[in-house]
Amino acid sequence: MTDSKYFTTTKKGEIFELKAELNSDKKEKKKEAVKKVIASMTVGKDVSALFPDVVNCMQTDNLELKKLVYLYLMNYAKSQPDMAIMAVNTFVKDCEDPNPLIRALAVRTMGCIRVDKITEYLCEPLRKCLKDEDPYVRKTAAVCVAKLHDINAQLVEDQGFLDTLKDLISDSNPMVVANAVAALSEIAESHPSSNLLDLNPQSINKLLTALNECTEWGQIFILDCLANYTPKDDREAQSICERVTPRLSHANSAVVLSAVKVLMKFMEMLSKDLDYYGTLLKKLAPPLVTLLSAEPELQYVALRNINLIVQKRPEVLKHEMKVFFVKYNDPIYVKLEKLDIMIRLASQANIAQVLAELKEYATEVDVDFVRKAVRAIGRCAIKVEQSAERCVSTLLDLIQTKVNYVVQEAIVVIKDIFRKYPNKYESVIATLCENLDSLDEPEARAAMIWIVGEYAERIDNADELLESFLEGFHDESTQVQLQLLTAIVKLFLKKPTETQELVQQVLSLATQDSDNPDLRDRGYIYWRLLSTDPVAAKEVVLAEKPLISEETDLIEPTLLDELICYIGTLASVYHKPPSAFVEGGRGVVHKSLPPRTASSESTESPETAPAGAPPGEQLDTVPTQGDLLGDLLNLDLGPPVSGPPLATSAVQMGAVDLLGGGLDSLIGAPSFVAPPAAAVPANLGAPMGSGLSDLFDLTSGVGTLSGSYVAPKAVWLPAMKAKGLEISGTFTRQAGSISMDLQLTNKALQVMTDFAIQFNRNSFGLAPAAPLQVHAPLSPTQTVEISLPLSTAGSVMKTEPLNSLQVAVKNNIDVFYFSTLYPLHILFVEDGKMDRQVFLATWKDIPNENEAQFQIRDCPLNAEAVSSRLQSSSIFTVARRNVEGQDMLYQSLKLTNGIWVLAELRIQPGNPSFTDLELSLKCRAPEVSQHVYQAYETILKN
């Protein structure tokens, strides 16, 4: 039987003919007709006009015919929703068929008909099928829930299908479990916050059991789901790893890669000292190597992933260099990837072998590959210092081949070698100069010009060489023009006498005859430098250059960590996070590796500790870049206003300052905020003594008080948003002075210097009291702790919320903005104890509508402890009463801007260990009450 004849009907009036055949009485003829319809559909002809006739064929006992009609329906139902309803009855009937294959077929197809009206009819049959006695029907129904969710998410939730789906995770049949996991994972992805896949040790155990029994595809679904779980401690991580490792011997590469993903992720939690950690590392290498004997397409996927793995854990494959040697018949995409990994694995131990291979590759046919091989030699030279000499001589050999693109590529990399090892290999310059004429690519020309300029003093005819380039100046690309300009200026600074004419020529070419603003600007800068201060020009132009390092091509650590969580998926193939190529909300959930835990009883990480202002809340208040740009213009860059700030005085300031050097100072020196340290208001220092003495007379015996409560550091600026700079911090108040304790971490690959900080105007006039001093440059992965003293003498602008603070931090890379909330208690001054009489009078004086009431539940302290705890944060108990077994505390506090807050605290003993507090606050400025209450809660609960 051949079906190909169906493809060949091209007669006119075809549709009409088909219509007649479809309505024929003969079954065979009908079937033939439907086949023709499907064939036309496949090649892209529009056969939607036949809809009613095809649907009429649906009620048949012939399974083959039925499947064909279903196929047609799936394709065209959407364009003919009203007619699709005609099919519903048959579907519903088929869902009751005694044959499980037909029941499953009906529910599967119905899910594929994406017409809203049909979904209503689908619910009942689907519900039945989810509980069908036959596993084949159940596994089909499980996927159908995901289909329905895609059409109408609300309906799925309302009908309770999600719960049924969750129950299927405990099904006795492994394939049902696998499909339920796949469906739930997909649904959960579109609701990142919902706790759909409620993974806990029990459900994980079920999944691990099903893992041993289900099909290869099911194993992939389960492993991918497991990878999203974060074990509670290292012991659990290890036990999961132990049960996942057998999958590394599976014949299906996707199972292997998904298992590798789980292991790579959970290894993060294991201590490196553990024996098991070493065992696991050893177990990872062989399966990864075996992936390279798969078909080329899979090899490609594997290589892209190995590239990530060797960056994350170079130790895994360090002995496996040979397997990455390129084979002559490898497809080009495999060759290029192998080359990349070879460079990553190159070390002193294997460099000889690697170089011999690379030299071999440089004689291949594919131009891209050859170029990459030549470039790789250069990268080896930079990476393995001991090999530099050998690399250079290999490159010289290659230059001798005179193959044009090889020569050009070699010159580009030799330039980099010069920059890594200055004054070492300059002897080769003569050879390079011989090839000057053959260079026709901008990058190579620019590199050569750079070399000539940089080493002008050693090249006798440097001026002639550069002059020869100058002839066709306007035809060169910008890259070459810029390089030529710089090189000639260098030459002039080195040999001023002979080259004056040349430099004038290039400067005029660059400034007068060029339309390129970059080139013109650079030309003018040089011109002015040379004309005003040649010594300075020398210092600038001939300054020592930073050495280049081999890490330039590594993936940024934060991105790498994220990609490790996506091993095996497209993200790992593209080396991009899913958000970069997936549309809409799907798959953009940011994943990260679990934090390393030294042991099971390790302390909770700062992120999970209840902080004064939880990170989530902060994110909400971070303004967008656009907002901040506006705000930046309002940043008060002038000297801080001394004396007690007036709430309205500073409204117009700042904007005026803008062009008067304010921004310049932000970009330039870090000294733009330079109030003297003594600017801490004098009225804070003086009464400190009395405050302290008060403190002691109330809380005799508590000698260890050192200052107000300090929240643990929270991440304020994640590295993702600040080109690798991560800032976390907290606020402290000690002995009357406020400071901002910062922790700066460099998660980028380059050194960071020139730090400076600036605050936007805020409600309480907080401002840095000293410049941000980071003493040494911050090298990659390094962290510094800095305590930045703050004053409240800055200018005031009411912010929303009241205690938010917008901060700009600058370093040599860029200026970054973030926003945080400060706990109000850092503003409680030490002389905030009010006299009893004054308290009573003030309490009465403040109108009742200014009173605010709050509840603090489950406070683990009694009245005594509450009082002393609060006092350490400068909330003073003025009086204390006991009414009907309840303690009443009357308290006062004063803010840095002189606002008094009065409080009545009723302590109700709840159960023996916890008390409930009722707090009434009275204040003339009632908007602070909310924040004072938060301060109470923070102090009492930590």
Added chain:
Amino acid sequence: MIGGLFIYNHKGEVLISRVYRDDIGRNAVDAFRVNVIHARQQVRSPVTNIARTSFFHVKRSNIWLAAVTKQNVNAAMVFEFLYKMCDVMAAYFGKISEENIKNNFVLIYELLDEILDFGYPQNSETGALKTFITQQGIKSQHQTKEEQSQITSQVTGQIGWRREGIKYRRNELFLDVLESVNLLMSPQGQVLSAHVSGRVVMKSYLSGMPECKFGMNDKIVIEKQGKGTADETSKSGKQSIAIHDCTFHQCVRLSKFDSERSISFIPPDGEFELMRYRTTKDIILPFRVIPLVREVGHTKLEVKVVIKSNFKPSLLAQKIEVRIPTPLNTSGVQVICMKGKAKYKTSENAIVWKIKRMAGMKESQISAEIELLPTNDKKKWARPPISMNFEVPFAPSGLKVRYLKVFEPKLNYSDHDVIKWVRYIGRSGIYETRC
């Protein structure tokens, strides 16, 4: 997950198109044709991203199979699925060609409906599929209820690859140890890389649900067993081989292999690949190639190649072929060889030297003079490596099958009643010597 699957012929005409997800528009099928099939340059990646849609493709002869998605799918799974799809199609109608696909398009749609649901791969074992997807008219209405539930439980069950109630009059099994030995050698005779990738292919004709246990001279197993008797270790230790890594058919209990390193399974009926393995140590390289290339001026090359066989003299290697690449500007070649036949093939730019049989520990030689046309092409000739093909009747890795035991407790045949055949074939993989 997979959003759609397309099959094209070499011209880019659509033969099969099945869309599973709404996010794949009707233009996706054209986007792939225009950007990949009709693209002028060579394929630079098997994964292509066109307008935020990712295409995965594999090619079988001149047929393109492409899977499409808009999500962050498991890329390895998509390729594994495409290969599996090819296997399934081949099992149903043989070679994957335009003609066969057109002739079986209804069947392919039916298969695609079954093995991919909403883009999630389902059971794709041909053995199971053939029980209920048949285009030859065996339709399920003729089946009894028991038969139907047997089908569904097999498709979804733990042993999805085998059905119950198989009966053979003669219980028989064939084991083929197929190895391909790969070599990359420098012109100076230094081994740059060498490994054997092997497969154990089993053909089983066994009744019932037989429990099988496979044993080979795996170093780890032998050392474990040999602990008790030092004598045995010294005897067998020499014979054992170190397996670098191995993967198994899904019927093998992996957790058991992980804990005890024993290979136990219930086999599918008929032929399947039981395991794949790789060894890198102590490989017997059956042939050594010694090249000598001399450039005489710009218009002549002198090539001399010696091959030496390196195995027991009693064994015979077959289908020996040595391929010596020649430059593109070759104008004429004179060849003299001691044994076999050698010919210069213009279309392949190579001298092909064929020898039917060669015993172990022998040596043979070919010499050729290649005349070149003068060119002004500056680029040097890349000198591709000399490659070799052969087949030898032993396993170059040294692997030996120690036993394959069969237990079927429910039926009355024992391990002794099963007729077993074992065969070793070593073939050349990529066996290259640079010159």
